[in-house]
Amino acid sequence: MNPWLMSAVMVVAWSVFALQMMIKIGALKKMAPESRMDQIPRRIGLLFKIGIGQEKLVGRSRERMPGIMHALIFWGAMLIGIREVTLMGEGFVHGFQEYLPLLGSNYLSGFLFIYLYNIAELVVLLMILVALYRRFVPRPDRLDLNWEGVYVLLFIAGIMLTDLLFDAARFNLIDEWQYSLHQFEHPIYGQERSWAPVASALAGLLVGLGETSNSFFYHFGFWGHIATMLVFVNILINTKQFHEITALPNVFLGSLDYPHARQKWIDLEDEKAWEEGKIGINSLEQLTWKQGLDLYSCTECGRCYDVCPTYVTGKPLTQKWVNQSLLRHLREEEGNIYRTGTTSGEKSLVGDVIHPETLWACTTCRACEDACPVSIEHVPRILGMRQGQTMMEEAYPPEISSAYKGLERNFNPWGVGFDQRADWAAELEIPLMSETSAEDIDVLMWTGCAGSFDSRNQKVARATAELMKKAGVRFAILGSEEKCTGDLARRSGNEMLFQMLASENVETLNGYGVKKIVTQCPHCLNALKNEYPDLGGNYEVLHHSQFLKKLREEEKLPQGKNDRNVTYHDPCYLGRYNQEYDSPREIINESASSVTEMQRHRNESFCCGAGGARMWMEENLGTRINEERVRQAEETGADTLATGCPFCMTMLSDGIAASGNSEKLETRDVAELMLESIKT
Incomplete structure (x- = not known):
């Protein structure tokens, strides 16, 4: 061979490559800072499992053969x-x-x-x-x-x-x-x-x-x-194949908070951030460097297509489209960001690059993240842009305004008087925390807004309370002192309202010395367990299915069987967010005569359509997500559609009513199924 020719070829080729990489890395360094070098042994484990082992391609039941091909x-x-x-x-x-x-x-x-x-x-x-x-x-x-x-x-x-x-x-x-x-x-x-x-x-x-x-x-x-x-x-380096270079680093640097939706904390007292328009994500350089690396790492494989409830039902959203749009914008602006730290400002992030309908269509179910083979974190980026729109531009779906007003005035999205929050328990003789002390109870029952004010979910709260009483559990509720955890505010970008509600709840809980909480709402569970620690609220928080299963294991609750054929819908915020798939199933398996799984279940479950504050927004495009999920449930031949989330309960009940199949299929919470089996 010819060493001189080889030297010339290598110098030219790798110099061009290095120049391009310098611009891209330089642009990433100018983006918002983020720490991703903690827990190195755990990161190495994820690198081998997800990156080198290609777990999400060869380990999933959906499209396994193409996954093996790529692997x-x-x-x-x-x-x-x-x-x-x-x-x-x-x-x-x-x-x-x-x-x-x-x-x-x-x-x-x-x-x-x-x-x-x-x-x-x-x-x-x-x-x-x-x-x-x-x-x-x-x-x-x-x-x-x-x-x-x-x-x-x-x-x-x-x-x-x-x-x-x-x-x-x-x-x-x-x-x-x-x-x-x-x-x-x-x-x-x-x-x-x-x-x-x-x-x-x-x-x-x-x-x-x-x-x-x-x-x-x-x-x-x-x-x-x-x-x-x-x-x-x-x-x-300027095609989707750039992921050959960035994918493994992206997996290594992935969020260790996942699957918890712990949204990045925003200091709302930072006056400079308000003045510079840096509350939320309003411009490309306000992405963190890791979010920028996510864009470079997208393989455009489209695995987020098949699992996204919005795309499947004809909405203008799939995270692949979002990635492609943001990546095109990043390639246009990476030189400007590298040189000046900002974009040219010729395009607005939401409006020109990402359509508002796309931004607000997301249910934050995280099915896309669960399916992504290179660990791209889509949802925090969506929520960051929503924060920018809501707090900096006051641009959000108009129908959510009434929910905000309800939260501000009565601490619940329905706007029902907060003094009525304990009315559901009027005949159950449940003590209020103001009437007892943390030493005299085993657990605080966090009812949540739906359990307190929605007639269908009040039945779930009563069933849960009755089971706890049967088991001899000492518990109390906050009553009118309980306020919405702020989940819908945070998921819709209203970080100020979230922090206000969360701070007041933490003050109340810490004031009573509460250590252990049980809730029937996965959204409350996620906020109390994973997000309240940022405000000094550190509690042991259990979903009611986890607590009831434990009571049965301790033989404090009897076993029984009803004659139902049940299929179970996994709530996103219980399953993908908090990795709880087994407790509800164990209760159902012990309570129902037969159980049939839907094709999309456990971590591949299909969202009900209520998450990401979508419960409070209109759904005008395509098929309604809840109706599609009900159709999937009907395919099993089950007569009962069970779940463990009040929002899922509402959406699925509405979906059944819309299908005209109410006589053949009805909804039940896992607590209701357990109580029925005991009484049978």
Whole structure:
């Protein structure tokens, strides 16, 4: 080979690459700061599990075969990445591989590496053919029909083919020249043919062409490979294939708060932030550097399509579209951010880049994050933009105004007088915290707004209280002192209202010395357990299904069976947010005569449509999400649709009414099913 030519090629190619990377990294450094270097051992574990192990591609029941296809390409590319090092070194030093630890002919691992990368190249080529077939023939909706995806696959195929051609021609020349070109100095070259079955088979096809042709293929294979690889590296940096560089770092730097929705804390007393318009996310540079890295890491695989309740029901949202729109904007502005720390200001983030309908369609169910193979955090970014719109622009869906007024005046979104919050318990003789003390109770029952004011969910609160009484649990409620946790305010971007409500609740709870809380609402659970610690509220918080299951395990509640055929809907804020899938199911399995799972269940459950404050917004586009979920429940043939969330209960009950199937399917909370089974 020619070391001078190799030096020139490498200097030019890697200089261009470094310049592009400098701009991108520089832009990320100018974005909002964020700490992501804690708990290194845990991060390494996630890197191997999700990143290198490709868990979210091969471990999910939905679209497993395409996931395996991609995983094989990825694992093959990792092996071939080591091969690239040996080939680039070959351009400078003949027999470079011989000098590398564990890869020379003195090591069995050296020959094993030759075998593995040779097989990997064949596997990658076969998987590329499968990928091209899927892209053009069945083509799922989640795959865009564009030439970028095609030429990326062709570039990868070119890298594989040129390397195989180089090896095949080299094997023939070795046989022809009998090491005349100093091959004897590097014994690995005399033995590797038997360890490279694919290149050896190709050599058999080329051997009859003679020395001249094989010499041409030898040089063409090598320099063609180097050129294809270096051009590809410089092209991919501005395509979706940039994820080949950023995906593993993005997984390593992923949020360790996940699956908890612990939204980034905003200091609302920072006058400078208000003056500079930096409350929430109002411009691209106000993303954190990790959120910017998320954009660069999107593979555009579209796995968020299939799981997104808004996209499935015809709304103008899928996180892939959001990522693509923000990434295009970032590529346009990365130079400005790198040089000045700000964008040009020519486009508004919400309005020009992201349509308001798209922003407000999100239910914050986090199905997209659960499905994302590279750990992109979509929901915090959506909520950050909502914060900017709500607090800086006062631009939010008008119908949510009444909920805000209700929260401000009566501390609940319905606007019912706060003095009526304990009316649901009037006949149950439940003590108020103001009438007892923390030492005299085992647990505080946090009823939540729906359990306090909504007639359907009041039944759930009564069932829960009755079960706790039967078990001999000493408990109390706050009554009129309880206020909305502020979940809907935070999820709709009204951080000021959230912090006001949360601070007052923490003051009340801490004032009474409350340590343990049980609630029937997963949204309250998530706020109390995961978000209130930011305000000094540290409590043991349990969902009522967890608490009731524990009471049954302690034999404080009897077992019984009803005659219901039940299917269970996993609430997003109980399941994906707090990883509780088993407690409700154990109660249902012990209480119902039969249980049938919906196709979308557990972490792949389909949202009811109420999360992200959508409960308080109109749903005018496409199919209603709750009606789609009810349709999925009807497919099971169950007569009872169970859940463990008051918002899900409302949405599913409305969906059943809209379907006209109320006589065949009814809703029940897990507590109601348990109480029924005991009374049966």
